[in-house]
Amino acid sequence: MRYDAELIRKQFPSMARVINGFPAAYLDCPGGTQVPQRVADKVLDFLIWHNANIHGAFATSVESDAMLVDARKAFADLFGCSSEEVSFGANATTINFNLAHAIARDLKPGDEILITDIDHEGNRGPWEILEERGIIIRNVKVDLENCVIDMADFAGKLNERTRVAAFNYASNGVGTISDVKKMVAMAHEVGALTMVDAVNYVLHGPVDVKDIDTDFLMCSSYKLFGPHIGILYAKKDKMEALRTIKVKEQENWASLKFETGTLNHEGIAGAAEAVEFIASIGETCAEDFTNKLVGLTGRRRNVVAGMLALEAYEQPLTVYLIDELEKIPGVKVYGPPKGHPRTSTISFTLQNRSPREVAEYLASKGLFVWDGDFFASKLIFVLGLRESGGLVRIGLAPYNTKEEIERALAAIQEFAKVI
Ligand SMILES: Cc1ncc(COP(=O)(O)O)c(C=O)c1O
Structure with missing residues (x-):
């Protein structure tokens, strides 16, 4: 190796x-x-040389715009999606609260949301709070002997009223990786949206959002050699359909319509550099995995x-x-x-x-x-x-x-x- x-x-x-x-x-x-040093250097470089708000006419603002475009591309390569499907936020939990509230604008009392007992509070609390709007929250049990999701319970709790199924890719408590591709397919069968919490998974294996077909997936850069920011993948059509929580003047297209206020630019610059760091490891190791890289090119590969x-x-x-x-x-x-x-x-x-x-x-x-x-x-x-x-x-x-x-x-x- x-x-x-x-x-x-x-x-x-x-x-x-x-x-x-x-x-x-x-x-x-x-x-x-x-x-790694290069991530810290990138944050410093941004703050010292490029620090500005976006959409201005002058050099540092133009550079800040360009940095955000590049950072979206980096995370698109991490997830296997297009850069319009990448949004940045404070952290995974805050992203999920904003997403849940946006989705809830189109829900009605009696609609159901599925969460699981194996999940981090960051993928439970944002959904549980919707109970105050009359949404019914269903908790999927864990097989306690094996610390895995009880799939029969998951199947049994999905029904035509389920609007969202939220579950993690990997448990931050005990490490279990769930069969998220299968769970997404099951949730889609009843017409539910899916949120996959990949915060504990993302450093431990490749993510392919198109393969698992989830509507939403979130992760945190600080679990991935980077600074403290969160990242959301959202299918473009699902983000476009979403009535996000935002000010009237904010852009209304994917993925900017999800991003409220001024972003943590230096954090995003560092997070993108962390993806580059992983790509640099891949560049030296790719020959060990050629059969698993068929069809992939460039930084995604x-x-x-x-x-x-x-x-x-x-x-x-x-x-x-x-x-x-x-x-x-x-x-x-x-x-x-x-x-x-x-x-x-x-x-x-x-x-x-x-x-x-x-x-x-x-x-x-x-x-x-x-x-x-x-x-x-x-x-x-x-x-x-x-x-x-x-x-x-x-x-x-x-x-x-x-x-x-x-x-x-x-x-x-x-x-x-x-x-
Ligand atoms: C599985 C999982 N989900 C969500 C979170 C919350 O992430 P954040 O701190 O970015 O809100 C964590 C943090 O430990 C986690 O491990």
Whole structure:
């Protein structure tokens, strides 16, 4: 495999941080990734040299317009769509609130929306709030044994009154990847719109919105080596039909009709550079994946190759980490069964220790992991883990190494013995 994690790490200045004498190990990817130097440089370059509002006659404004055009193209290559189908926003949650409210303008009491118990609150709350307009919210259950969506329940809750089905591509709580292509097709069969939350998926495998055929998909740049902005994919005809929440004077065509106020230009410049970074990985690794790149050209080909390289690097580390965790007495790993599609988000509990205690112990050794419910609050509740502090979550990113995993495993083992 041509992917070289050591070379990649060199591009991330934060890898040099030392905590209590230990090199910092960023095992917190599902909460947000580290940023390569070139992304930080791009943000700085924009702020220093090109910073302006759009549609002006002068150089920096013309450059800001051009930057936005280019950034839309970059995300179109990430999603496999046209740049008119890409909108920018503050973050995925805010994008989803705006989308839900726009869709709701054309709904009536008694219409139904499907959300799932495995979803992050960012893909539940924006829909749940519509209950106050008389919309009925249906929660699809999770098969608790396997931490996967209960597909029979999903099928059973879809009906001719379902207007929207919202579900994630991958769970930020336990890493489960859902069969979103199938779920989109099932929702379309009853005439519902679909929102796929790809926030936890997008760094872990290639996205092809045309293949999965979803109407909407959202992600966040800060989970993808970039700054804190959110990005929406919307099918052009669906965005055109939408009565978006906006000021009267704002452009009324896709994709600008979704973007209220002045955007975070420097963030968008950095986010597009993060896509370029992934494409640069793909450029060096494409030969490892030629059979999966048939028909793709240019940056889209490189982005897909980059994502395939990241996925191929992370997957064996994920399997190794789960296998080794399961050998530690008192550890219980939560997530899909072996062989089921999953991301490198791995969650567990340690007997007689709260997740916070585990996370604090690991933090003292320079190992950054999350604890709690990570806003996958409903999942943690139905798993019966709310009172005990949720889960410990290790999330691997493509800059993590086997050595860091060994350090985490040794520390967990050590802590387990202290009891
Ligand atoms: C699966 C998932 N969906 C949605 C969100 C919310 O994203 P944002 O912070 O951009 O609103 C997150 C954030 O952790 C997430 O992991």
